[in-house]
Amino acid sequence: MRAALLILPLALLASGCVARTAANIVTLPVKAVGAGVDAVTTSQEEADRNRGREIRKQEEREAKERKRAEKDARKRAHEQGQPY
Secondary structure (H helix, E strand, C coil): CHHHHHHHHHHHHHHHHHHHHHHHHHHHHHHHHHHHHHHHCCCHHHHHHHHHHHHHHHHHHHHHHHHHHHHHHHHHHHHCCCCC
16 A cells, blocks of 8 residues: 555656656757757847957957057157157
8 A cells, every 4th residue: 555655656757757858859859950050050140240349350450550550650760860
């Protein structure tokens, strides 16, 4: 009698686990394909964000190069005794 009282709740719990596991197995391929598509494709928002980042980095490189050129010009002018 006691064994039956213990087995019944365990059987009910196990059947719930089986149903959840079966649902996970069935939905796994759909989730995997969706994740693969997301990884391969780029949304317009991501493309815009990446392009903006690329433009900012290019502007930073140009600003550094411009500062370096101005510094070199000042240095050359100073060495030649000319005002900048």
